[in-house]
């Protein structure tokens with residue numbers, strides 16, 4: 001264990017540019033130029049996010065969502081209709097161009113609804129539930145004193161989905177959502193999504209204070225009934241801890257919040273929320289009534305990771321900077337353990353180069369590092385404390401004519417393990433570390449980038 005926080009880890013893994021690092025020639029700190037609460041992602045963050053986005057996009061497309069993309073800026077007329085201008089203005093960045101008022105998007109929902117309306121107006125035969133998905137970047141004002149690394153930011157990306165649905169489909173849909181969430185956590189992040197360490201809180205209305213909520217008491221009672229039934233059912237099935245919080249619902253509808261405790265750390269995961277408010281503000285009920293004869297249309301807002309930034313930050317803290325193999329910027333390091341014998345060293349070199357090219361050919365992000373025997377433990381220590389490759393392969397005198405000494409990090413058991421073996425064994429290990437993600441979408445997620453310059 002060390003005392004590093006997620007900013008230290010994210011800096012060491014080149015996930016982001018640290019705000020408090022000096023940019024000497026610019027006469028300031030990087031944060032002065034980036035801006036408070038905004039993160040500049042470096043190449044480690046770039047590759048991690050790209051692969052994560054690919055996995056999430058494929059997963060959603062495969063599971064009945066339509067992948068869309070909304071702009072960062074919108075006319076404030078959109079937020080007038082949605083109601084954001086009246087209840088969320090204090091968190092929005094608003095500005096004028098040519099006498100028109102614009103806002104930087106604080107939430108993705110209004111755009112998703114516009115898109116749904118457009119589809120109905122055009123096609124008039126959309127099948128419900130209709131599900132949108134977007135890795136949507138939003139910006140919200142937060143007071144500067146509360147900002148903290150990736151955990152509290154002013155700009156972030158949500159794995160955001162909106163589901164347009166009728167009451168009779170609600171129960172099976174919410175169950176589907178919880179199963180999908182479980183899949184993603186277990187297969188992508190090795191987080192066990194069952195048992196008492198996982199808490200689902202259902203926040204509901206207080207029927208004595210209905211003036212604080214939008215929608216009728218009947219709307220509330222019906223939807224809370226559904227959410228409560230699903231909660232009890234899946235809670236029993238997976239042994240989750242469940243709780244119901246009266247009076248804690250958002251004014252627009254009840255919601256689930258997922259929390260998990262890993263070791264000493266409790267961590268907020270995604271949410272699933274039901275909404276009667278936005279369908280009314282956008283007159284969706286009138287629209288679907290006219291076209292389909294359907295009046296009871298709801299919107300489910302859901303995000304499994306929530307904010308991608310906060311999720312990465314929490315993950316780094318909870319797992320001490322260790323990332324799953326597929327997402328790890330440097331997946332594998334080959335260490336050439338040199339002797340002082342020129343002939344032997346040339347053989348070591350040859351073998352290392354051969355392996356490196358094979359890995360590169362398979363799109364595994366590998367680097368080659370040189371070390372003497374006496375420096376070896378120091379080199380490994382620095383490598384482990386900073387770049388944290390998932391696998392380290394040693395090639396020294398012993399390994400010239402035999403297999404490799406392989407050391408890898410077992411994220412599930414949270415410990416380092418060692419094996420000996422040839423190339424086949426190494427590739428078996430790699431596939432084993434990729435296996436769960438492969439199961440998720442039946443696809444390998446490999447993308448080579450050359451990080452050797454870090455070690456030259």
Ligand SMILES: [Zn+2]
Nearest residue numbers: 107108109301
């Ligand atoms: Zn939403």
